[in-house]
Amino acid sequence: MAYRKGEDSVKKANIVTAAAIFLLSLYLFKLSYSFPPSLQQYMPGPGFWPRVILVCLMGLCIILFCRGLMQKNDIKINWNLRHVMPVFILGAAYLATIELAGYFAVTVLLIAAMLLFLGFRNWKLITALSAGWIITVYLIFVRLLGIPLN
């Protein structure tokens, strides 16, 4: 199956995901043995239930991993990272700056940046939508519902 740039396969994704979750589960399983024992007679400690879940998870990952390796047919995944990655970066930048500059200031920038990135060039519309959002949120959440957003 030929892949263009940005494309991948479900088979590969299954194998990688199963392996990644298995390794994470193994690490957490080992970590769970550092939890203290139970304080009550008959009761297992706080690590018991997570270990049950992690063993089931690792078992599932093994099945999925083997199923992935044996899989002959495949389906393409188009990750579209070129479209989505900038949005992830915008989101991360938003999270990094919101505590410094406050919700309202940074959200105006987020909305404007998103609309610009997605192809809008109508500045009046961008301004109207950004300002409209901030005013609506302020009136509904801060004034009407009394939820602080600073």
Added chain:
Amino acid sequence: MENSISDLALNSIIAVFQIKNILMIIFGISAGILLGALPGIGASTALAIFLPLTYSLPVGSSVLLLCSIYTGAEYGGSISAIAIRAPGTGGAAATLIDGYPLTQQGLPGKALGASLYASVVGGLFSAVVLALFTPPLAALGLRFGPPEMFALAVFGVAVIASLASQAPLKGFLSAFLGFLFATAGIDQFVGFSRFTFNQSALFGGIPAIPAMIGLFALAEAFRMVESKVIAEKNFEINKVSLAMLTLKEFRGLLKPTFRGSVIGTIVGIIPGIGTSVASFFAYDDARRTSKKPEEFGKGSLEGVAAPEAANNAVVGGALIPMLALGIPGSASVAMLMGTLIMNDVVPGPFFFEKNPDLSFLIFTGNFVCNLVLLLVGYFSVKVCIRALDVPKEVLATFIMAVSFLGAYAHGNNHSDMVIMFCFGIVGWAFGKMEIPVVPCIIAMLLGEMVESNFLSSILISHGDYLVFFKRPITTVLLLLSVATFVYSVIKDRQLASRLRKNEIDA
């Protein structure tokens, strides 16, 4: 002093018809119809978007708002299905089979009229069943001990995981990840903080509400950003309005609407099956029992009414196991359950004993939601058709903004936004890899209850780990859970073989 049922019912009617609650219902129905009509949004995303509005509302008003959004969204999906052949919700997929041909024949109003009438009847039917059957089921649940509740929750999650996608193994993977996420935070028996990595934000566990907003709403915004599909319309907006049915048409739809209501209610009670299956069952049933089966697929009003009755009946049906046993059967009901838990109200067998007023408020509110749907639905069609013109880019931007707002307003907490964002990326990636998110979120909600009942069972049996196999109900439920898993493995393998065969044939 205990209130009598008639007092509780009367108080609930008075409470529902308070101005603020009626306005909440009208707003919820309107918003639900609008968002449900937009292809790709769906009831669960609509609920995730409006979840932030419930943070400072009393629990009763919050539940009324979310129930009305859920009800509205299930009807709203039929508007785009009939008008532009793009179902707004999964439950409307069967509606378009006959709904769109009616539009092509110049009768979109009739189709929309049949859809509204059937949705209201389906919703009212399941609201009555909800009120009648939930208390006895909860009473049955009271006789369940910790082993039975543990086994029931495990079975519920197993069914949901196996039905959530075409690859059931991935459903189980999603469910166990949800259980794993639920273990983070301070353990309830010893008070030790597990998997928090010294992050104070995780001491209380991974908060379910921001996780749900991320998995449903933000992930959908990411998908919209990359999607270039624009829905097509092939008629003028100003020519579409709802048309009244004639008396003959109305009578002709009674049977398929009633049968669809019954099917939808039953399907709604069973966790994991969902509205799309209910609507197709109802469609198929209507076709087989119709006096004019040859009209199906070419514009039969019965083919519109039956699935629409079913998908709205699912709403009331799905509330039954959630309220009576604490088992949410779908993502939408999981949101409702999350809201209750956020307000320190725990659904389950003790819900009615501890919260009689709230129980009756939900019953009455669900009934009134469907009456309001009849009024609001009539006027909402043109608005919804216009809303389909909103570019996906604008929609994606505002869904993203709402998601961040929802997470931030939840606890005025930056870490909730980070968690929501991470779950948004996870939800988007899961969608790419065909891993369903519904089992994950339901397992996250049930995880603490499952662990607590498991450990309580061990404690009351003095350390006997075989206690689960010494009680008949527990044994049956756990064996059914294992059977569901084995069936999923086999089905997964059969699917892989079928795909391989198709490739060879091609």
